[in-house]
């Protein structure tokens with residue numbers, strides 16, 4: 001099979017992740033978004049939804065430099081990461097009372113298993129977004145920020161509509177490390193009302 005531009009771009013970030021000690025190439029998506037938006041700062045309490053294998057949590061940890069706190073949640077196990085409290089559970093069963101503090105930033109790279117059937121994938125993504133939004137409502141401080149992954153199409157519309165009700169500023173992000181052929185896109189809600 002011919003290898004296209006997207007393959008080489010993905011491969012480039014895989015190699016870069018290995019070289020820089022990141023557990024996933026997804027780490028670069030957060031690095032690139034944060035470079036533009038500066039949402040990860042010292043002393044913040046941050047939760048990372050769908051954190052395994054841990055690339056995003058590593059980036060957060062670098063930015064916090066031992067201050068604030070990071071809680072990572074995933075249905076899969078994650079190898080221990082210094083400075084990150086990991087909770088293994090299905091987000092659908094996550095009890096926010098387990099958190100020891102209010103939260104300044106929620107980041108989510110969570111995605112359902114892709115079936116390839118748009119209708120099913122959109123519905124599953126929207127189900128997860130609904131849970132993420134309920135976590136945001138219960139834990140995120142006024143003025144806090146929320147970064148979430150969704151897919152072009154229905155789930156993007158759903159997320160945009162719901163973030164408009166909760167945040168002063170909305171930004172759509174497609175970092176270079178996210179393959180062009182991928183339907184994934186990120187939406188950032190800044191300054192919770």
Ligand SMILES: C[S@@+](CC[C@H](N)C(=O)[O-])C[C@H]1O[C@@H](n2cnc3c(N)ncnc32)[C@H](O)[C@@H]1O
Pocket residue numbers: 023024026027049050051052053054055056057073074075076089090091092109110111112113
């Ligand atoms: C793209 S990966 C995240 C990669 C991560 N940001 C990194 O940099 O290493 C998406 C994650 O979402 C998790 N996930 C999917 N559905 C979930 C659910 N219902 N509850 C918790 N985690 C879930 C998957 O297990 C997977 O680890």
